[in-house]
Amino acid sequence: MTVNPEAEASNSPSPLEQIVSLSAADMAKVDEFIHSSLQSEVVLINQIANYIVSSGGKRLRPMLLTLCAHACGYQGQHHISLAAIIEFIHTATLLHDDVVDESDLRRGQQSAHAVWGNAASVLVGDFLYSRSFQMMVGLDSMRIMEVLAHTTNTIAEGEVQQLLNMGDPEVDQSRYMQVIENKTAKLFEAACRLAAIISEQPGAIENALALYGSRLGSAFQIADDVLDYTGDAGTMGKNAGDDLAEGKPTLPLIFARERCDENDRRLLDEAIRNGGLDDLSPVLAIIEQTQSLDAAMACARAQADEATQALQGLPISPWRIALEQLADYSVNRNH
Helix, strand or coil: CCCCHHHHHHHCCCHHHHHHHHCHHHHHHHHHHHHHHCCCCCHHHHHHHHHHHCCCCCCHHHHHHHHHHHHCCCCCCHHHHHHHHHHHHHHHHHHHHHHHHCCCEECCEECHHHHHCHHHHHHHHHHHHHHHHHHHHCCCCHHHHHHHHHHHHHHHHHHHHHHHHCCCCCCCHHHHHHHHHHHHHHHHHHHHHHHHHHCCCCHHHHHHHHHHHHHHHHHHHHHHHHHCCCCCHHHHCCCCCHHHHCCCCCHHHHHHHHHCCHHHHHHHHHHHHHCCCCCHHHHHHHHHHCCHHHHHHHHHHHHHHHHHHHHHHCCCCHHHHHHHHHHHHHCCCCC
16 A cells, blocks of 8 residues: 555644643643633623633643643642633733724634623623632642732733833834733743742742743744734634734834835834724735844744743653644744
8 A cells, every 4th residue: 555645744633733632631621620610690700701711712821831730740730720720811811902902803703892892891801810819829829829910910011011002103122022021921931930830840940931931922922913914814813904903013013114214114103103904005015025024933933942942951751842842833823
């Protein structure tokens, strides 16, 4: 029988599918814990919380915590409840983000604020934040509380920083990176650090995993910001051009503005100040002419490479390999 290598390759699982398979048993327990912890006597809270939690996200942050815990040799069960807490915090930020950004799509379906309105979305986000802290208390660890309290505070600062940057064409790469480190990468960092803490790893390993998480989160966010100009609603789960419509000066725009001539810079500045999609076509043309998408992806790959390097102190295992593959996936995907 003749073997077709191309057919075999197409049937073999992708790295992401392998990672998901490796963490499947843990993630089933995490999902069960999430749904049992969502219960409220207020019907609307149940409706909105279940709607967004069950909307088909990658569960990347809780999965990251479980992978790191196993990479550290953890044998207990606290990683399950901690992973659920991380997902609750993330979900709360999504509810608040969609209100601030006035986004109508989230993960390929209508956002909660588009279905139930702003007030309900904000308040249910508050419920998820407070429920996550109730769950933390049950772990009876001041160190865990300290890390997560600092994390949620930093995320809130990042959200305010991003709000201040919106509509401001003078935002540079440094200000952009500060926002994504606070708003996005901090929760990745916390997930990895917490795995080291519950595994009672030495400080060097804890800090290395925290660095891995931070750089991984930054790589994911930069890649997302590139995909905003290259993807479509069907694959991205949100509308292409959303960042420009909201007046967000993300890295592709920042690089394009640095590299273009004065006339094009004037057009970009107006597009950022005014928001909307009226100038999307000429903006895309300027971004392409200045090769700004390639430059932004090079930054994302540099972050992913730093993430991979941070893992070198861990023993080689399927879990460490999965973490390395996740860093590679962060910058090699279409959604």
